[in-house]
Amino acid sequence: MADPFPREVYVAGVGMTAFGRHEGKHAPELGQAAVTAALADAGLDYSAVEIAYCGHVAQGSTAGQKVLYGVGMTGIPIFNLENACASGTSALRSAVMAVGFGMAKVALAVGFEVMGRGAIPTGGDERLEAVARQGVPALPALFAALFLEHSRRYGTTVEQMAMVSVKNRAYGAKNPRAQFHEPVTIDQVLASREVAPPLRLFMCCPTTSGAAAAVITSADVARTTRHPIRVVASVLQSDPPMTADGLSGITGINSSAARAAYAQAGIGPDQLDCAEVHDCFAIAEIVHYENLGLCPRGEGGRFIEQGLKQARVQVSTSGGLLAKGHPLGATGVAQVVEAVEQLRGESGERQVPNARIALTHCQGFGGAAGVHIFAA
């Protein structure tokens, strides 16, 4: 791959729905709300959009068209991208490439998901689905095994996992669009229902519906918009499924994608002000601290215990998947909404002071590891 992309790329507008249960709502309604908000934020009309990428997992083969036909019927190419939990970041990456390589001056990335109770983000993995059909929460079990291995090697504790949940629930309480608005204590996390020992309910992301959109533009279009944010790195690598018998599935490809992104941006992890990481489970955030180079390998547990003091970075200020929620296809795009608002200084109570550089990281089970970096 010729990277970084040859033309400057900007996020000119972002929008999202609140994340939550959205009982009775359908993907077009949510997706259209996000797209309309993102276009309004950019001050651009839908007719300016030249190509659109729609990330979702189980919404139907032409769900993207159903969303976008409700915004406008302009005949532009509309692609539906599926990549398990990295579907949104796959749409984002495609839109960034479309502008970065000169295919379009205005590209749209939209992610959405309507999830019912019992939805299983297995990415179609037959092994996981077979397990899930037997009533065992397969993904929590896999991440419980990941915790046990990390704990065995590095001494990571259940309390340290609980601290991740406490941090992200505290941020969620400051984010009006998060699914959970109540802060929790370590004791409350440790007293919540056991899902897959030793993982507790509050250490697992909830079932969530929602949508998010980002308008990606060239430099000349960006200059006409109110507050564009530059994309300085965009990486997507394929990700062999995690296995329960070791850490390699979650450490290898995510570390590799992060290294590639830092190289593209010409920065190191010590220069990040904020980062949205794929905290589908509390242990995942701990391991991703290490994958993203925020702390040395094995230090993730101590990193959260010490209040992220080894770095300037603030992590998952949106509340992350744990508190904001995780509507599969929407997540990768919603992370960009948080990054852009932080870099614009528009994050209200959860604003990171003087945020200049933000990272987003998304992982799809069996699918992809995506890392993007944005600069004010």
Added chain:
Amino acid sequence: MADPFPREVYVAGVGMTAFGRHEGKHAPELGQAAVTAALADAGLDYSAVEIAYCGHVAQGSTAGQKVLYGVGMTGIPIFNLENACASGTSALRSAVMAVGFGMAKVALAVGFEVMGRGAIPTGGDERLEAVARQGVPALPALFAALFLEHSRRYGTTVEQMAMVSVKNRAYGAKNPRAQFHEPVTIDQVLASREVAPPLRLFMCCPTTSGAAAAVITSADVARTTRHPIRVVASVLQSDPPMTADGLSGITGINSSAARAAYAQAGIGPDQLDCAEVHDCFAIAEIVHYENLGLCPRGEGGRFIEQGLKQARVQVSTSGGLLAKGHPLGATGVAQVVEAVEQLRGESGERQVPNARIALTHCQGFGGAAGVHIFAA
């Protein structure tokens, strides 16, 4: 859109499985066979592939990874594209753009589908699915309505539809990879079971599994391969769903995509030697003759009756969807296999003499209209 793409693009290798029932086979097995064949045809190793696009409809959110991990674990970005019956052409278009805009020198497009009896290619359309659940074959009914409208306006006859089936079954008999190998007569078509009056079984594409792949490369890579074929046009436009109350859904966007493709290639329809068109039903091929400019609007029925004499073009020489079969995600890529083999003079009994220019056309219900043109 800045079109045509700024860098020359070639198909350096193609491969496909036979199309058919493939009882008990799974998508990875079929997809891997197609990819391996395409790479062997190009004389390239999988390690040369920089980015991969996988078209399918109902194979799981990370089905592309499951196919490609079996060929190699190189960490490249793998995108799963869904666009109803145009999923394969969406993958192809993405690979062509990736090379045409300098994102990669070697991109892979692969399409695959394992379909069971009763599979309904509704593209997730709720109206069609509701109809199908009531036991009515919804898509045949829609195309029956299309025939009735075309007949009312232009005098198109049931016999003319049968002639399309006869032509494509005759080509299928000459294509070892086609699902149906027996020629049929007009009388046999008209005597086949009534599916949605006046559409008969032999006027409808069958339920098919299969896979196809194309290796798309830059000019410098193409020069190292045995017989590259140049891509001179690549268009994908979004396609509002057909409605039963008129022709506009199938005429508007397909005509528009064809016009854009001819403009990119700098040729007219009279210069085509062969064309693979989306003949999901016999009436569709008739209407697409007109959409692609092979004959004037309303003349499609007479065009087949006169043996396509108004044009030099031979249509659906692979047997088309009617005889070769229609494994949804595979179709758009399999069309390229036929185009490339025709332009290389490797089509055996069904070879179009001195074929120099070939077109492929694919339509997704509610999804997309895709047109590509290739030159020897």
